[in-house]
Amino acid sequence: MAFNKVTTTPFDDQKPGTSGLRKKVTVFQQPHYLENFVQSTFNAAGNCQGKTLVVGGDGRYYNATAIQTILKMAAANGFSHVWVGQNGILSTPAASCVIRRYQAFGGIILSASHNPAGVDGDFGIKFNISNGGPAPESITNAIFTNSQQIEQYQISDASDIDLGQLGTQQLDGMSVQVIDSVADYAELMQSLFDFTAIRDLLTQGTFRMRFDAMHAVTGPYATEILENQLGAPKGTVINGVPLPDFGQGHPDPNLTYAEELVAEMFSANAPDFGAASDGDGDRNMILGDNIFVTPSDSLAILAANATLVPAYKNGLSGIARSMPTSQAADRVAEKLGIEAHETPTGWKFFGNLLDADRATLCGEESFGTGSNHIREKDGLWAVLFWLNVLAVEKRSVEDIVHQHWQEFGRNYYTRHDYEAVPSEQAQSLMQHLQNQLADLPGKQFNGNTVSYADNFSYTDPVDQSVSENQGIRIGFESGDRIIYRLSGTGTEGATLRVYIESYEADQNKQHQDTQLALAALIELAGSLAMITDLIGRTAPTVIT
Numbered sequence: 001m002a003f004n005k006v007t008t009t010p011f012d013d014q015k016p017g018t019s020g021l022r023k024k025v026t027v028f029q030q031p032h033y034l035e036n037f038v039q040s041t042f043n044a045a046g047n048c049q050g051k052t053l054v055v056g057g058d059g060r061y062y063n064a065t066a067i068q069t070i071l072k073m074a075a076a077n078g079f080s081h082v083w084v085g086q087n088g089i090l091s092t093p094a095a096s097c098v099i100r101r102y103q104a105f106g107g108i109i110l111s112a113s114h115n116p117a118g119v120d121g122d123f124g125i126k127f128n129i130s131n132g133g134p135a136p137e138s139i140t141n142a143i144f145t146n147s148q149q150i151e152q153y154q155i156s157d158a159s160d161i162d163l164g165q166l167g168t169q170q171l172d173g174m175s176v177q178v179i180d181s182v183a184d185y186a187e188l189m190q191s192l193f194d195f196t197a198i199r200d201l202l203t204q205g206t207f208r209m210r211f212d213a214m215h216a217v218t219g220p221y222a223t224e225i226l227e228n229q230l231g232a233p234k235g236t237v238i239n240g241v242p243l244p245d246f247g248q249g250h251p252d253p254n255l256t257y258a259e260e261l262v263a264e265m266f267s268a269n270a271p272d273f274g275a276a277s278d279g280d281g282d283r284n285m286i287l288g289d290n291i292f293v294t295p296s297d298s299l300a301i302l303a304a305n306a307t308l309v310p311a312y313k314n315g316l317s318g319i320a321r322s323m324p325t326s327q328a329a330d331r332v333a334e335k336l337g338i339e340a341h342e343t344p345t346g347w348k349f350f351g352n353l354l355d356a357d358r359a360t361l362c363g364e365e366s367f368g369t370g371s372n373h374i375r376e377k378d379g380l381w382a383v384l385f386w387l388n389v390l391a392v393e394k395r396s397v398e399d400i401v402h403q404h405w406q407e408f409g410r411n412y413y414t415r416h417d418y419e420a421v422p423s424e425q426a427q428s429l430m431q432h433l434q435n436q437l438a439d440l441p442g443k444q445f446n447g448n449t450v451s452y453a454d455n456f457s458y459t460d461p462v463d464q465s466v467s468e469n470q471g472i473r474i475g476f477e478s479g480d481r482i483i484y485r486l487s488g489t490g491t492e493g494a495t496l497r498v499y500i501e502s503y504e505a506d507q508n509k510q511h512q513d514t515q516l517a518l519a520a521l522i523e524l525a526g527s528l529a530m531i532t533d534l535i536g537r538t539a540p541t542v543i544t
């Protein structure tokens, strides 16, 4: 066995997006494509000699093949030890947990999150640093720079590792330890939540719940924790067997794609609590009997109730949300007298705040919620947090949400996505908006005066790094907001996201249909951006 130095040439499309590099499987299957990106990652990460790496993914098609390549490249690049999930499976939060627990140098996570999988589906790869979180922009930019200059990569010609076999195997002088994919993560959850109270809730009364794993990676985690450890009846977890093509589904836990769960939760005999997670287990959707909790509200409600949970019983240091996420959490932070942070979209921006203990809870409108227990968003953690609150409060999801609105006011919120828009059209729409920014402040629309209009720029309060062009914001004196940005996770053309938010303090007006309550702002958002004229669309592809 030997380490080979393979000559290669750069690919020009290896710039990591919001969360790593996501492309069609067929793109990754091109000769040298994966290898170039992995070598660029190792080069950007620093000295790998004698270091420990974690590797795992969401089990989608090409996961196991890519892992064998990464292991051989890790050995050739000097790593001395790798922790890898059995059969190559680690949910994104579990990977973050394992990196932290075993103090690894970093990890490589293979996932394209909620994007469809299979031979013609999507694949993805990202690097997480030693705190367990996604690499910051300084490293992702360095990966891209390396990928533009790469001339060779190093790889061992050793045989494949048996990923099904728990325990330690050798690969060209590097030890590869295949670990149970669930155990470390489940132990962490036990340390955070009141499992006794949740077990009582799930087993002693009439409470019923449903968890939809959408044939993606969370199935084994949810089955072990909810059914085996917490005693929920068998069948509580549906679609719990992970499949390489996610059962040809789209494991994005929202009202559009989790249709089986949504239908049940909005039926006459609905369970008390419903939840779903995504392809790699970091997103969550929360539902009650005939009620959907928006991710923005979920963050605010968890923050307001955090002291009911053992891990957060001493309170929170701060709350962080991504810029397009509604301002509901800010109101909770204000009442609690703690810091509120507004970051660009992307979990990587929360890492510094969590490390510096400037935030304890973080959340995003894109169905992501998490805390300082790891450095990724965490779908099942959010579900357990809700269960813990429900177990203590002994009230329905609806009651908890409505009481929250009464106390803090309601932030009506929706996101309209226009998918697969030709990139040039999407760019010209953003430019059209950019051109108006200077003139918008002071203008009135439907009696609502624009107080600011800008392209969001973020200065990290911990390391002072600056991230510009993070989305167009139009804010009104009333607190209403319209935000436009282009997704950084799609793999086909561009996805335009339009985020619309309006605050309602009046209790008598807090129970309208969201789309109706926001109708005037939605129309304004369309006309300011000239959506129909510039991208030829009359309706969004997905509404969340």
Ligand code: G16
Residues within 6 Å of the ligand: 018, 019, 112, 113, 114, 278, 282, 283, 322, 345, 346, 347, 348, 364, 366, 368, 486, 487, 488, 489, 490, 497
């Ligand atoms: C990723 C990021 C999130 C981000 C989301 C959507 O989530 O980790 O921080 O909010 O993408 O990003 P965009 O609007 O750019 O598509 P995931 O679950 O896809 O890894």
